[in-house]
Structures are given as structure tokens and as C-alpha cells.
Amino acid sequence: MKLINCVLCICLFIVFMGCKTTESQDNISTPGDKPGVLDEELSIIEKGDSFAADEQYYQAFVTYLTASNIEENSLIISRIEGVLPYLNMGSGQEDKVSVRLGEQLSQGLKFYVEQKTSSENQKLAAIPIKLNYSTQLQNGKKTDKHLVLISSGQGYVLFTPPEERSVGLYNVKAFLYPPELEKLIEQNKSLYDSVLSLLEQKKSSVQINVYSMAQNITTSTLILDLDSGGKPVGQNITELGLDSHLKKSGYQLKVNNLDHLYVLEEDNNAVLDRIKRDYGDTIKRIIIGTAQLEDFSYDGQNYSVKVYGDIRVFNVQTGEVLLRTRRYKLMQGQNLDSTLNSSYRQLGIDLAQKLKEELP
Incomplete structure (x- = not known):
């Protein structure tokens, strides 16, 4: 009887171990068993692998991209990382x-x-x-x-x-x-x-x-400063600020002896004709324009000054306008005269910077 029981125990143990072995094999992970990896997507990946094996790396790459329903992006990314070195x-x-x-x-x-x-x-x-x-x-x-x-x-x-x-x-x-x-x-x-x-x-x-090659072309300036009523203020500080900034940047500037009141004439041909007559072809370009006080106010402590500049750059020989630019400048200070002067000068610097950026 004891012998029979022993044999039964051995049989049961063998059956139990067989079941465990089957269960262990069933639990081995494959790409198709991963959550979210559908058979269709797995087929697409296998197709991409086939392209890669044939060294058709671009086709493999775009094929992997179409397996977009896979929840585990790492599966696709790893494949793509494998083919991109060949593209x-x-x-x-x-x-x-x-x-x-x-x-x-x-x-x-x-x-x-x-x-x-x-x-x-x-x-x-x-x-x-x-x-x-x-x-x-x-x-x-x-x-x-x-x-x-x-x-x-x-x-x-x-x-x-x-x-x-x-x-x-x-x-x-x-x-x-x-x-x-x-x-x-x-x-x-x-x-x-x-x-x-x-x-x-x-x-x-x-x-x-x-x-730009503008800094290598001989240029002259004629910029008139005006008050809020459009009358000349007597000093042309905007021109000084512009000239100073352009010179520091290596521009070839040449002084002219023209009266700044020429700027007020509607037709700039008079200025161009005088430049050609007096300077021949030594001046290739001329910057013509005005800077005007637009507004100022006083709050009991500081003056606020707003000035506006409008300039054109002409090819002296052809009369062509190479560039037109406009700028505002707002500044504050305790003294009206010094604030006005600073505003005109800084406006000239700002206009010069724009010329450096945009003048061909």
C-alpha cells in the first residue's frame, strides 16, 4: 500500500512539473504579446525589418512610421535609430x-x-x-x-x-x-x-x-533740424550724431558746403545738381532729410521731448532713392535745451544704425 502511494505521489509531481513548464513557456514575452502591439502593426515592423535587411533604409524608415498604433513608442524608435545612420x-x-x-x-x-x-x-x-x-x-x-x-x-x-x-x-x-x-x-x-x-x-x-558695401562708397549728408513749427533751429545736431556714428563704423563721409535750407525745397534735384557741379563724381551718395521736434511736455520735474526724423539716401548721378527711413526718439531730462540736443543727437545715431542695417 505504501508502495502504491509513493508511485502516485511521483506521478502527481511529474504532472505538476509538466504544467509549470508549460506555463513558463507560455509566459515568454514576444513582440506580439506586448500590450498595445497589434498583429497588423507587428507585420508592418517586420516589413520594415525586411527593407532594412535589403539595405533599403529609407523605405524601412517610412514603413516604421506607419506602425503608429503601437503604444510602446520605444519599439518603433529603436528600429528608426537602427536605420537613420544610413540616411x-x-x-x-x-x-x-x-x-x-x-x-x-x-x-x-x-x-x-x-x-x-x-x-x-x-x-x-x-x-x-x-x-x-x-x-x-x-x-x-x-x-x-x-x-x-x-x-x-x-x-x-x-x-x-x-x-x-x-x-x-x-x-x-x-x-x-x-x-x-x-x-x-x-x-x-x-x-x-x-x-x-x-x-x-x-x-x-x-x-x-x-x-553691405555702403561703407566703401563716398557719401555726404544734409540733414536740417526743425522746431515744432517747421523752422530751422540753427544747429543740425541730428546730422552730427549720424555722421559720428557712421564714421565710427568705417563709412567714407565727405563734407559738403551746401546750405541746409536746400532741404526744404520739394524737389531734391537742386541739391543733386549742386553736388554734381561742385564735387563731380567724388561724392557718390548723399543723405538728405529733416529732423523735427514733434512734441514736448513738462511734469514739474522732467521734460519729455519727442523728435521725428525722415531721411532719403540718393544716388547722386542717377537721382535714384536707394533707401528711405523714418525714426522717432523720445527722451527725458531736467533741462529743456540739453534734452532737445540729446534727442536730436540720439535720433541721428538711430538713423545711422538703420542705414548700416539696410543701405545696400
């Missing part, structure tokens, strides 16, 4: 280029996506490339814009930046941006942000230096 952004020019203010680049900027395989590096055709670039609005503020271009049969996109209104540095950045990525904004925003961050790390950038 590189590049540009067809130096990282820094220069263009003169008022002109456009003689040749557009070229960008491409290159796929690296075991046998060759190939520039890919019909690939969406997003360009982010900075530009200046009419109000003088810089803004960022973007557009998506499709690479040509040779693998390039060609972009001609807009003509800028002021000197400075402007950036153009290019990165891979397939439509499958755009769709993720609504389908899976967190995945979109993660992938975009990876793509921006691989961007190609070009910096555009917009410069």
Missing part, C-alpha cells in the same frame, strides 16, 4: 555663403539625402526635404518660415532664399520630412516629437551672411 543629409555648397544686400544668391542652395549601403552612397530621388529658414519681415523683425521640396532625379532640392532687407546672418536648415511623419501629428504626437528630434540631429545647415 544622411548633405548640401551642395559650403556651410557659409555670402551675398550682398539687395541681391539674391547667384545660385540656389542645394540639399540632398544620401543612403549609405555596403556597395555605394546613393543620393535619393523623389524624397521630401523640409527647409526651415529665417527671413526679415517689412516691420524689421525676423521670422522663421518653412517649406517642403521634393528631390529631383539627381537627388537634389534647389532653394533660392528671399532677398533680405537688412544685413546680418540668416540660417537655412534642411532635414528629412516624409508625409508619413506629418500624419503622426494627429495619430501619435509623442512619437512625432521623438522622431523629429532624431531627424533634426541629422539636419544640414547653411548660414547666409548678408553684407
Whole structure:
């Protein structure tokens, strides 16, 4: 009897261990068993893996992006991180280029996506490339814009930046941006942000230096200061402030002997004719304008003074207006005369700064 019981115990133990072994095997984790990983998405990932195995890395990348219903973004991110090293952004020019203010680049900027395989590096055709670039609005503020271009049969996109209104540095950045990525904004925003961050790390950038040659062109000034009634104040402090600031910046200024009252004439041709008659072609440009007291007040302690300047820069030989700019200046002080003088002078400095930024 004891022998029978012993045999039964052994049998029960074997059955129990067999069940535990089966249970342990059933609990082994596979991608298809992970929460949120649907069979359809798993199939998409496997398809992407197949593209990657065949060294079709761009196809693998966009295929992974379509598996957006997977809750575990890390599964897709890990796959994308595996193929992105084989997809590189590049540009067809130096990282820094220069263009003169008022002109456009003689040749557009070229960008491409290159796929690296075991046998060759190939520039890919019909690939969406997003360009982010900075530009200046009419109000003088810089803004960022973007557009998506499709690479040509040779693998390039060609972009001609807009003509800028002021000197400075402007950036153009290019990165891979397939439509499958755009769709993720609504389908899976967190995945979109993660992938975009990876793509921006691989961007190609070009910096555009917009410069001016105005400081090398001989220029003269004729700016008349007026009171609130439009009468000359006797001193032309705005012109002094402007000249001083331009000289410090290396501008070639030449003094003229014209009467500042010429400025009040509606037709500036009289000034241009006198400059050409008296100075020939030694003066290439002349800055003509007025600075006028617009308003002032006193609060018992300080005077508030507001002045307004309006100037034009002329090509002496052709009469062309190269630039017109207007500026206000508001200043405060305890003494009216010194506050007026400071206002006119600072207005001249502000006008000069605008010329440095925008005069071609």
C-alpha cells in the first residue's frame, strides 16, 4: 500500500512539473504579446525589418512610421535609430555663403539625402526635404518660415532664399520630412516629437551672411533740424550724431558746403545738381532729410521731448532713392535745451544704425 502511494505521489509531481513548464513557456514575452502591439502593426515592423535587411533604409524608415498604433513608442524608435545612420543629409555648397544686400544668391542652395549601403552612397530621388529658414519681415523683425521640396532625379532640392532687407546672418536648415511623419501629428504626437528630434540631429545647415558695401562708397549728408513749427533751429545736431556714428563704423563721409535750407525745397534735384557741379563724381551718395521736434511736455520735474526724423539716401548721378527711413526718439531730462540736443543727437545715431542695417 505504501508502495502504491509513493508511485502516485511521483506521478502527481511529474504532472505538476509538466504544467509549470508549460506555463513558463507560455509566459515568454514576444513582440506580439506586448500590450498595445497589434498583429497588423507587428507585420508592418517586420516589413520594415525586411527593407532594412535589403539595405533599403529609407523605405524601412517610412514603413516604421506607419506602425503608429503601437503604444510602446520605444519599439518603433529603436528600429528608426537602427536605420537613420544610413540616411544622411548633405548640401551642395559650403556651410557659409555670402551675398550682398539687395541681391539674391547667384545660385540656389542645394540639399540632398544620401543612403549609405555596403556597395555605394546613393543620393535619393523623389524624397521630401523640409527647409526651415529665417527671413526679415517689412516691420524689421525676423521670422522663421518653412517649406517642403521634393528631390529631383539627381537627388537634389534647389532653394533660392528671399532677398533680405537688412544685413546680418540668416540660417537655412534642411532635414528629412516624409508625409508619413506629418500624419503622426494627429495619430501619435509623442512619437512625432521623438522622431523629429532624431531627424533634426541629422539636419544640414547653411548660414547666409548678408553684407553691405555702403561703407566703401563716398557719401555726404544734409540733414536740417526743425522746431515744432517747421523752422530751422540753427544747429543740425541730428546730422552730427549720424555722421559720428557712421564714421565710427568705417563709412567714407565727405563734407559738403551746401546750405541746409536746400532741404526744404520739394524737389531734391537742386541739391543733386549742386553736388554734381561742385564735387563731380567724388561724392557718390548723399543723405538728405529733416529732423523735427514733434512734441514736448513738462511734469514739474522732467521734460519729455519727442523728435521725428525722415531721411532719403540718393544716388547722386542717377537721382535714384536707394533707401528711405523714418525714426522717432523720445527722451527725458531736467533741462529743456540739453534734452532737445540729446534727442536730436540720439535720433541721428538711430538713423545711422538703420542705414548700416539696410543701405545696400
